Amino acid sequence: MSKVIxxxxxxxxxxxxxxxxxxxxxxxxxxxxxxxxxxxxNAADELAATDNIEVIDMDVADDQSVINAFNYIINKYGNVDVLINNGAVTGFGVAEGYSIGAYK
Known part of the structure; x- marks a missing residue:
């Protein structure tokens, strides 16, 4: 069964x-x-040329960017079956010691 990922x-x-x-x-x-x-x-163009892939601009360190992207996805596809959170947010030190704002 095909999933929205x-x-x-x-x-x-x-x-x-x-x-x-x-x-x-x-x-x-x-x-x-x-x-x-x-x-x-270049990476976006390569992926967009592949069947079943839609490239969406989203910066995981920007809350509004994430909200906009997921609103678009839900409006178009109706749901998300799987989320693979691979995007990197870089910081220095123990990650648990920082807020999202500190990574920006």
């Missing part, structure tokens, strides 16, 4: 390979990444 951090590495693999398996993949028209344009 959202993957964060799909511009390179594990996220990109997971998006391609799941799309090849017939799932509807929302490949999210930031800077789809600048820094990550």
């Amino acid at each position: 959202v993957i964060t951090g799909t511009s390179t590495g594990f996220g990109k390979l997971t998006a391609l693999t799941l799309a090849a398996g017939g799932h509807s993949v929302m490949a999210t990444m930031r800077n789809t028209i600048e820094k990550n344009k």
Whole structure:
């Protein structure tokens, strides 16, 4: 059964390979990444050219960006079956000691 799958951090590495693999398996993949028209344009274009993948600009460190992306996905697809949270938010020190705001 085909699933609606959202993957964060799909511009390179594990996220990109997971998006391609799941799309090849017939799932509807929302490949999210930031800077789809600048820094990550090549990766976004490559993924967007693949059947079953829709690229969505989303920055996991920006709450409004996440809200906008998920509102779009829910309005278009009705639900999310699987979320693979692969997007990186970088900080220094123990992660539990920082708020989301500290990572911006």
